[in-house]
Amino acid sequence: MFNPGMIFKIKNAWTTFTNNHPKFQPFLMAAQGQIVEGTIIEVSILTPAGDKINTNLKITASDLELFESLKGMAK
DSSP states (O other): OOOHHHHHHHHHHHHHHHHHOTTHHHHHHHHHTTOOTTOEEEEEEEOTTSOEEEEEEEOOHHHHHHHHHHHHHHO
C-alpha cells in the first residue's frame, strides 16, 4: 500500500541531509553523466575510531536500468 505521508517524510529527510552535506548532491549530479556499464564505484567508510572498510562494485546494464527507474520516480 502506498503511504503519501512517507513521501513527505523522505523529502524532509533528504532536505536535512543535503543541508548537512552540501557537496554531496553536486557530486551525484556530476557523477551521473560519467557512470556507464563497466564503471567501478568505490565506497570507503572511516569511523571516528579510525577503523576503515572499503568495497567496490562494477556497474552492469541492469544497474543502469535501476538508476533510470529511480530517476523516473524523482520526477
